[in-house]
Amino acid sequence: MTPEAREARWSAALHVHGRRVTRQRLAVLAAVEQYPHATADDAATAVRADLPHITVQSVYVILADLTDIGLLRRIDTPHSPARYETRVGDNHHHAICTGCGRIEDVDCAVGHAPCLTPEWSPGARRMTIQIAEVLYQGLCDDCRSAAPSHH
Template sequence: MDEAGELLKRKGLRSTSQRRAVLAALRGFPHSTAAEIEARIAAAGESAGRMSRQGLYNVLDDLTGVQLIRCIEPAGSPTRYELRVGDNHHHLACRGCGAIEDVDCVVGTAPCLDPAEDKGFAIDEAEITWWGLCAECRRKEADVRQP
């Protein structure tokens, strides 16, 4: 059995062609949108490529629920999915081109930040997104400003 099939079974999910196709479509492409995943599956020409849009979202929900993939929702951007789970990392997001990069937490352990007041919550995670311009967008912006 392949690696994806083993992962699915260990998490208590059936190893379906659709689930394996989604995992394969995310391999090497972190922070993918559902549309990007769908396009990669279709381009691969697998039988899973005939999966409906709702079927894709069901698979994404299943994989997120068992923590095989992580879902991030940067403001003003479509929901994105990645295979990097189970660690305490955050994200950099470019306001110009929308690029997203992983950033390891300097503290190393969750929740990484403590709120001024916990209001009775037992806090176990902090999700952080830093916004700015990536190096390429900064370079382009500087080129535009030059006479």
């Protein structure tokens, strides 16, 4: 997809959600799309390549707003700042390497979204599940092969 087509797609999405199309919003969306699972600081660094005067605080505010309206998804992982991605609405999961911190997308674990049917504890007040967030943790192939073997 061309940069112009991406910008047109994001502009239309912003309009649908009642937001003005600004260079700052478009730059944040482009940065997160280019660097999936980006932290706010990663996004700010990428945005500053085109908009050198934008503040980190502005990027945080834009990320929060775009997450609130559903154009971005916030991922909270252990021992790491929040990360953001443009892949929304499909209830996919994530795998994180406990060695290097790399994050990979994992499609739905079982069946249809929300993927997991909870076993309710006796006496629990049931609820309708809309999203199941699963975080797989382990070593990626690179970290596993670099680890010393224990014989």
